[in-house]
Amino acid sequence: MFKKIIFSLFLISYIAQSQNVVKGTFTGVNENKWVILYQLKGVNQNYIANADLVAGKFSFNIPENSPKGMYRLTYDIENNGFVDFLYNNESVEVEFDPKNQVETLKIIASEENKLYYNYLNEIEIIRQKLDANQLTFFRTVEEDKKEFLKDEYSKVFELYKSTQTKFEEISVGKLANHFIKSNQKYYSPAIINTPQEYLNSEKEHFFDFLDFNDSELRNSVFINQKIIEYVFYLSQSDDVQVQTALYKNAVVEVLQKIGENKALASEVSGTLMLAFTQMQNVTLVDFMLESIYKKLPKEFIDDALVLEIENKMKLSIGKIAPDFSWDVKGKQQRLSEYNVSDTYILVFWSTTCSHCLVEVPELYEYTKNNKNIRVIAVSLENDELGFNVYSEKFTNWTNVLGLEKWQNSIAQQYNITSTPTYFVLDASKKIIAKPEHIQDVKAFLLENSSPK
Template sequence: MVKKILFSIILFSQITFGQNYVKGTMNPAYSNQYNWVILYQLKGAKQVYIGNTTLANGEFKINIPATASKGVYRLMYKMDQKSQVDFIYNKENVELTFNPKEPKTSVKFIVSDENKLYSNYLIKATALQQKLDSLQLEYFHLKDNKSKMEVSNLYSKTLKDYKETEKSYQLKSEGLQASHFIKANEVYFPSKLLKTPQEFLNSKKQHYFDFVNFEDKVLQNSIFITEKVIDYVFYLSVSEDVSVQNSLYKQAIKEVEEKAGNDLLLKSDLLTTILYNFNQQENAPLMKYVLNIYTKLPKEFQNLEVIKDTKNKLKLAIGNVAPDFSWQENGVTKKLSNLNIADHYILVFWSTTCSHCLHEIPLLHEFSKTLKDVHVIGFTLEKDDLGFKKYSKLYPEWTNVLGLNKWQNKTARTYEIRATPTYFILDKNKRIVAKPNHFEDVKAFFKN
């Protein structure tokens, strides 16, 4: 019995001392605005939950299980992409401070030599990278040879400093997790200033992935590669012409596929991330394009939820024909697709039990009277027909549709209605041309 107790004490002691933690302090001026912190491990396009805790005067501490693997971890304290701090975990305690309003630029590591090293590297390397780009852009505007020579000399000196900085930190980080990110974060710069902006852009694109090893498992098990890919696809080649922009997107996606090679798991993660961004943009042609590539992957590398979510969003994407529905009017069955009485339609889902609706719907009614060739379809979501019978009489010019079962109404679910009022603007062919958030946005659409 004594042996069992001693063994339990030793085992508990080993678990306790084998467990690391992340400890943080927010700026006290903002600490009362946040109540919790969640810790995730980042793995490609996925976030794996590790733990959570509440905040006490802007301070928190989360234990990291002894079984947790090395990698990049994320602290999230609000459900948006801005309210998060990433750090490297390499089986050591991590302590940090940061301003929750500006987490990326304000984070300081108090404990964790690896994160201190990587943080210092990013500060110095980024400053030199930005200076080199700035000198290149300045060079394009110079007219006289003397100024060009001065800028060229300064560029050469800065480039030398940058290469020395990269080499220094790569040596310092040997054997550490940070080494993988420092090497991959290096940026190519030509030995001499380029003469035209087009040469500059071509060079940026040509050498964008020069230092990124797509086969590096440490990079794959972080979000480094996915973030680089998003920048490459969405921000490196831009055109105001929609068709040209979509062609540039497709070309960039093909290049990313080639970089991923035969690594189907990496390809799946990258396509998932790209698809998510096109879903956010509601870019229907590119949603279809990427989904077609994604669904050609072997089944084990497909996420059914991703496919389902994309297909649902496609139904309601701007540019697509609005989902059809029918209703009874004076004993006659009518359908949205058969309406042919206007050049534009305002489809609004609302409810007579919604106070916000009771404010906006009368405003919409008065505004609709000022519009030509615009017809309003008021789809009223109700539990019974009492409110509908009362309020539909106030808007006789509209097509008034009763949707029983409220949120569970089939049409409401098809249109993913989660709040009222929700607006859709359709053209004469019932294609969705806008999805205003508020009545003021409806007004702005037609005034413009």
């Protein structure tokens, strides 16, 4: 028995020692109640665990076999509140004020993260000086001041190079070394004379220090963040068509840099497609899906991702509205074959919706005598009673009964979650507007519809 107790104590001790801890303290006024721990890998946030905050403190046990890489402590999802850290088989402890995390973050334990965050803080200060000198130079006319700025820039540039080299050397053999080397940014040894030359230099050298095949960087969001920055912040124009062309060129350039690494090309393409999906940019999403992503080898195509994107984009402005049919005196009429007008307003509403009973009759009065506009009113109901009453009032509309309300097949095709919901379609049934309220519908029609 005694031997068993000794063995049990030894086993408990061994298990305890085989685990590292990630813990932290929130300083200042704290309204947060929990923290979630994720492992970051490419575009994915892999959930690890969650912990309650007790007296402003939290703690996670990390098993010994946990993969090294970049992890994230998320404490405020709505306001994008998180702290990223490197994990390399050592305990990590942080302290910060959640209302001012950037300026208050302290690494209490973890030599790896102390080194990495010291680097980030030091190098950022120097970069700000270099950028400030360069920007001031562009705005300066006096030659003597320009010469002074050139001299100052050269001094700061040398400090930048020596600081970068110092941290690269002292981080050799550590996980942080991969991020420190790849975080380096190209700066011209001498100040650049014009903004256009500066922008050209930024784009030409943006990926000089990034190793796309570094597996340690892949176990993080580092590569994806750099690519997002290149595509969306170095390619800007106020002209929509020019902006689209710039985005396309930037995407092609990034994929050329990646080369034959199909796994990374798939991951990066997925990241960019999701970003363009969020922007509801039909042109760019279609370009990436059809010209890039679907042309990858089959094993690198995520069918679930394709379905998700296509579902999110099917109701975007510029897309053909999802087709559906309805009954007209025993015959089926299809939206795609319905050719009675130049402009269609598709409105989803319900006779049990108080907002609808205000807006929809107003819309009827506004459109009933306009021959260039046809309203297709899909009434989402649990029974026919209300629909029958209003169909007799809205005689100049096409009235469609959608039984089973939210579960109605047409409502689900159009992702309807609230009523009234409006879509404006052109003669080919392409979605040209998605007004939010009746006033928006009127404003759009006033600006775009042909005279009555």
